[in-house]
Amino acid sequence: MSIKLDPWGHYVIEDYGRLINEFGLEPIDKIEPLLPIKHRFVERRIIFAHRDLNTWLKGLLSGEKSIVLTGFMPSGQPHLGTAMVFEELKLFQSMGANVKIVIADAEAYSVRREDRRELIERGAEFVAQAIAWGVDPQRAEFYYQTAMKSEYYRLIQMFSRKVSMAEMEAIYGEISPAKIVSSLTQVADILHPQLEEFGGYKNVLVPVGVDQDPHIRLARDIADRFAAELELRRPSSIYHKLLRGLDGNKMSKSRPEYAIHLTEDPSVAVKKLMNALTGGRATAEEQRRLGGEPWKCMVFELYMYHLADNEAELKEIYDNCVNGRILCGECKRRAGEKLVTLLRDHQKRVAEVKSSNLVDKILVKPSF
Ligand code: TRP
Numbered sequence: 001m002s003i004k005l006d007p008w009g010h011y012v013i014e015d016y017g018r019l020i021n022e023f024g025l026e027p028i029d030k031i032e033p034l035l036p037i038k039h040r041f042v043e044r045r046i047i048f049a050h051r052d053l054n055t056w057l058k059g060l061l062s063g064e065k066s067i068v069l070t071g072f073m074p075s076g077q078p079h080l081g082t083a084m085v086f087e088e089l090k091l092f093q094s095m096g097a098n099v100k101i102v103i104a105d106a107e108a109y110s111v112r113r114e115d116r117r118e119l120i121e122r123g124a125e126f127v128a129q130a131i132a133w134g135v136d137p138q139r140a141e142f143y144y145q146t147a148m149k150s151e152y153y154r155l156i157q158m159f160s161r162k163v164s165m166a167e168m169e170a171i172y173g174e175i176s177p178a179k180i181v182s183s184l185t186q187v188a189d190i191l192h193p194q195l196e197e198f199g200g201y202k203n204v205l206v207p208v209g210v211d212q213d214p215h216i217r218l219a220r221d222i223a224d225r226f227a228a229e230l231e232l233r234r235p236s237s238i239y240h241k242l243l244r245g246l247d248g249n250k251m252s253k254s255r256p257e258y259a260i261h262l263t264e265d266p267s268v269a270v271k272k273l274m275n276a277l278t279g280g281r282a283t284a285e286e287q288r289r290l291g292g293e294p295w296k297c298m299v300f301e302l303y304m305y306h307l308a309d310n311e312a313e314l315k316e317i318y319d320n321c322v323n324g325r326i327l328c329g330e331c332k333r334r335a336g337e338k339l340v341t342l343l344r345d346h347q348k349r350v351a352e353v354k355s356s357n358l359v360d361k362i363l364v365k366p367s368f
């Protein structure tokens with residue numbers, strides 16, 4: 001049976017290899033040696049696949065105008081999943097790229113039906129969080145989908161002429177008017193940097209969670225169709241795996257007790273961590289004898305994504321777990337200490353960013 005990815009759904013992906021086959025993604029393996037900077041996300045295959053990353057890298061390294069563009073809906077509180085995108089932006093900035101970050105307030109308004117005023121406020125909050133995480137504001141641009149120049153909206157109108165309903169349904173499954181407009185808006189996000197008005201960046205890379213691939217496919221098809229008229233090229237993309245909630249199920253805004261938010265009190269975060277699903281055995285005796293199962297463990301997932309600083313440390317935790325040399329209580333306490341440090345440092349920087357009023361200076365808020 002063929003699979004569909006729903007960019008608006010919440011679900012756990014079981015088999016990433018299957019996605020590579022089904023959608024013709026390229027595994028990250030071959031390109032890893034070509035990356036000018038190493039990163040744990042690539043080493044650990046959290047960034048596991050791409051489309052045409054080689055093209056983008058070649059452009060960047062040969063001095064072509066290159067940009068990285070991604071975005072997020074400003075709904076709920078930014079959490080450790082959101083921070084993955086911040087981390088990727090930092091990585092590409094360190095390779096010398098400029099980045100552009102979309103606050104998808106139009107999408108959140110239409111599809112998630114969220115309160116307009118709150119979305120605008122939270123958009124600014126996300127920007128502060130991104131900068132605090134380490135995105136360099138000197139080489140980043142942030143914008144709201146609803147506060148752009150008219151040429152951006154013109155693109156949405158033009159794109160609507162060259163897509164059929166059958167094609168939208170083949171990509172997205174059942175689709176509503178709100179979702180159609182949102183997907184064409186996202187295509188405008190992805191393609192607009194190529195226009196002269198917006199800098200003429202022909203070399204665009206979009207880092208996203210793999211659930212966003214339907215939008216990438218649509219953007220690449222539309223780029224082909226407007227290759228002559230607008231001189232558009234296909235964008236490149238990279239895909240990361242989706243961080244799960246602490247119980248191993250979908251991470252979702254409606255289940256805050258299973259997500260760790262960047263803004264929350266570190267002691268509350270640690271309490272959540274202590275209740276996380278692990279790969280531990282029923283008794284200590286059994287765990288010493290059989291070892292734990294880190295591949296089932298959300299604490300290990302946190303070490304993988306955020307808490308283990310280097311490969312040696314990650315391997316040590318893994319080995320100690322499978323060999324029964326460490327029990328879950330101690331392992332969680334160690335993770336908890338790291339999490340507290342991470343959150344404290346981050347929150348301190350958020351406070352600094354906020355007191356500098358930087359966000360007000362660089363972000364143009366929509367007027368209504
Ligand atoms: N749809 C994305 C999300 O749900 C947000 C988004 C909007 C986006 N425009 C984008 C992501 C362009 C990447 C590129 O998080």
Ligand code: SF4
Pocket residue numbers: 278279280292293294297298299300317321322326327328329331332
């Ligand atoms: Fe997870 Fe650590 Fe327990 Fe292993 S020992 S199952 S990694 S919490």
